Amino acid sequence: MKTTKMTWAGLAFALFLPVLGFAQQVFTLSGKIGRLNAPAKIYISYYLYEKQKMVKDTVTLKDGNFSYRGIQLKQPLSVEMVLSPEGKSLSALMNSSYAIDETLDHMDKLVMYVDNGANRISSADLLANAVIAPSKLELERRLFETFVKTEKQQMDSLNTAWKLSKDVQVLNGLYAAEAAYSKQCVLFAKRNPAKFYALVALNSVFSGADKRSRRIEDAKLQRDALLVKEAYGQLAPALKTKTLAESVKYSLTEVLEKKKANVKAVNFVQHTADGKAVSLNDYRGKYVFVDFWASWCGPCRAENPNVLKAYKLYKGAGLEVLGVSFDDKKEAWLKAVEEDAMPWTQISALKGFENEAAKIYKIQGIPSSLLINPEGEIIAYDLRGLNLEKKLAEVFKK
Numbered sequence: 326m327k328t329t330k331m332t333w334a335g336l337a338f339a340l341f342l343p344v345l346g347f348a349q350q351v352f353t354l355s356g357k358i359g360r361l362n363a364p365a366k367i368y369i370s371y372y373l374y375e376k377q378k379m380v381k382d383t384v385t386l387k388d389g390n391f392s393y394r395g396i397q398l399k400q401p402l403s404v405e406m407v408l409s410p411e412g413k414s415l416s417a418l419m420n421s422s423y424a425i426d427e428t429l430d431h432m433d434k435l436v437m438y439v440d441n442g443a444n445r446i447s448s449a450d451l452l453a454n455a456v457i458a459p460s461k462l463e464l465e466r467r468l469f470e471t472f473v474k475t476e477k478q479q480m481d482s483l484n485t486a487w488k489l490s491k492d493v494q495v496l497n498g499l500y501a502a503e504a505a506y507s508k509q510c511v512l513f514a515k516r517n518p519a520k521f522y523a524l525v526a527l528n529s530v531f532s533g534a535d536k537r538s539r540r541i542e543d544a545k546l547q548r549d550a551l552l553v554k555e556a557y558g559q560l561a562p563a564l565k566t567k568t569l570a571e572s573v574k575y576s577l578t579e580v581l582e583k584k585k586a587n588v589k590a591v592n593f594v595q596h597t598a599d600g601k602a603v604s605l606n607d608y609r610g611k612y613v614f615v616d617f618w619a620s621w622c623g624p625c626r627a628e629n630p631n632v633l634k635a636y637k638l639y640k641g642a643g644l645e646v647l648g649v650s651f652d653d654k655k656e657a658w659l660k661a662v663e664e665d666a667m668p669w670t671q672i673s674a675l676k677g678f679e680n681e682a683a684k685i686y687k688i689q690g691i692p693s694s695l696l697i698n699p700e701g702e703i704i705a706y707d708l709r710g711l712n713l714e715k716k717l718a719e720v721f722k723k
Contacts, residue, residue, distance in 0.1 A: 352402065352439045355392040356446035356455065364412025367391055367452070371404045374568045400567050401438045401462055401521050408433040408452035428537060438462055438521070465522040472513045473526075476506040484534035488711070493722050496715060500545060503533050507549040511556045519561040524569040527553050531576045541716055542579070542706040544586040550577055583687060584706040590697050593682045595649065595672040598659055603647070603672045608697070611645050612720060614708070615695040617688055619651040619677075620661035625692040628709055629665040635717055636669060642721045645669070651691055653677040696720075 354369065365386045372379050373396075384391045395402075409418055410433075422431035433452045437444070440462050448455040457463045470477075480502040487495045507530045514523040530553050533540035540546050554577055557565075564570060594604045605615070616632055618625035636646050650673035652658035662671050674680045682688070686695070696705040696716060705716050 350441045351397045352395040352441050352444060353393065354395065354404070354406075354439065354444050354446075355390075356448075357389040358386060358391070358408060358446075358448050358452055358455070359450055360389045361386040361410055362388060365408070365410050366412055368407040368409065368415045369393055369404060370407075371395075371402055373402075375399070395439070398439075398441050401440050401569075403436060404439050405434060405436045406452060430536070438466070438525075462521065465517075465520050466525075468517075468520075469513055469522040469526055473506060473509045473529075476502065476509045480506045480534045487715075491714075491718065493718055496718055499534065500719075503540065504545065504549065506530075506534075507552065511549075511552045514556040515559055518559050519564060521564070521567070521569075523556075523560060524564060524567060524573060527557060527573045528569060528576070531580075535711055538710060538712055541708065541712045542584050542586075543704060543716065547580055547586045550580040553577060554581065586704060587702050590695065590701055590703050591685045593685055595674050595681070597670065597672055598655065603670060605647070605697075606701070608645055608647065609701050610699050612643055612699060613645045613647055613697050614713075615647050615649060615697065617649050617651060617682065617686075617691050617693040619691060620654075620657040621652070622691050626661065626665060628692050629667060631710055631713060633665070633667065635713055639717055639721050642723070644717065644721070647672070649673065649680070649682050650675075651677055651680050651683065 358367075363385050367384050367386065369382045369384065370380065382393065384393050407415060407418060409415070413421075418432050419429055422429050425431050435446070435452045435455055437446075437457060440460070442460070443458075444460065445458040446452075446455040447458070457466070480499065483495060483499040483502050486492075487499050510526040510529050513526040517523050530549050531539055531546070553573065557570075557573055557577070560570075590605060592604060592606045594602055596602055605613075614632070614635070618629070620626075632646060636644065646667075646669035648662075648667060648669060648671040650658045650671060652661075652673055653675050655673075655675055658671075658673055658675070678688075686693075692707075692709065694706070694708050695703050696708055698704050698720075704720075708716050
């Protein structure tokens with residue numbers, strides 16, 4: 326009888342092999358998109374929070390097939406893929422989409438969570454239509470999307486209807502649908518407190534119907550945030566160590582602590598360009614939209630036409646606008662006011678972010694805004710674009 330001998334070193338190495346294999350496991354992306362060939366390519370990007378680093382890579386396609394090898398992950402990672410069938414640069418794709426309606430909605434892209442191991446997709450045509458192969462994470466995603474499907478479809482349908490009609494009754498229906506969707510997201514998290522997609526569900530409460538902006542920060546969101554807070558407290562401890570948990574906690578702090586709805590606005594006084602003192606309390610008895618901006622702030626300047634449109638539409642109904650500039654150079658401030666044709670009162674301390682109002686309202690970035698009711702209470706924060714339209718339509722019922 327033949328006996329096989331193994332040294333202690335050999336035994337230790339054999340026992341270590343499974344651990345070594347696990348330690349080296351990384352996430353991979355692969356799939357097939359039609360029958361595309363070079364110069365077709367997919368742009369892949371993701372953010373590594375632990376390293377505070379954005380990773381951008383490119384893969385080419387051969388007969389529709391592609392593969393990508395990533396790194397070892399400590400937790401699920403959100404990855405964005407953008408397909409360029411003709412091999413155009415990512416910047417060219419972005420510019421083409423933006424030229425249509427100033428959004429990036431017209432690129433063929435897919436955003437998905439991945440984990441260590443194989444992550445495979447397939448589509449006969451568009452990347453956006455890709456089917457994700459079953460995995461533990463993908464099965465969680467399907468479970469969540471099925472759980473909220475009815476409420477999400479209703480919310481999305483009413484959001485589209487409101488954009489087309491701008492009817493206040495449709496808007497009220499949309500708000501009710503957002504509330505129903507939020508409750509369903511919270512219920513999913515409560516029933517699945519150890520699943521990663523419980524965090525996705527709770528984050529979704531703050532996103533709402535419109536993909537281009539988060540929900541309006543007002544009393545309705547504050548109501549739903551209280552439900553999120555309760556559900557978050559019931560999550561498995563291991564889940565609370567994830568990066569996405571930090572996002573939930575950040576949103577809760579913003580809505581429930583820093584931006585409380587229906588609280589009295591704190592007064593401040595600053596001066597117009599010709600030296601006239603203007604107080605926030607001067608607007609008591611009126612609805613006032615307080616717009617914090619600066620001449621050097623690109624997003625602020627891009628938003629000014631929306632504010633001007635709202636002002637013209639609702640001025641007759643009682644809306645006032647007060648511009649508070651965070652400029653530190655008077656000439657630049659006044660030039661921007663003239664260029665953007667802003668007819669409402671403009672004030673500034675010409676101290677940049679040392680502005681008293683920035684300290685009172687803890688403003689760390691602009692554009693930022695407050696909507697204050699005639700009683701002097703803040704009823705919404707940071708309204709921009711469609712959110713500004715929605716809130717003013719709700720307030721003035723038109």
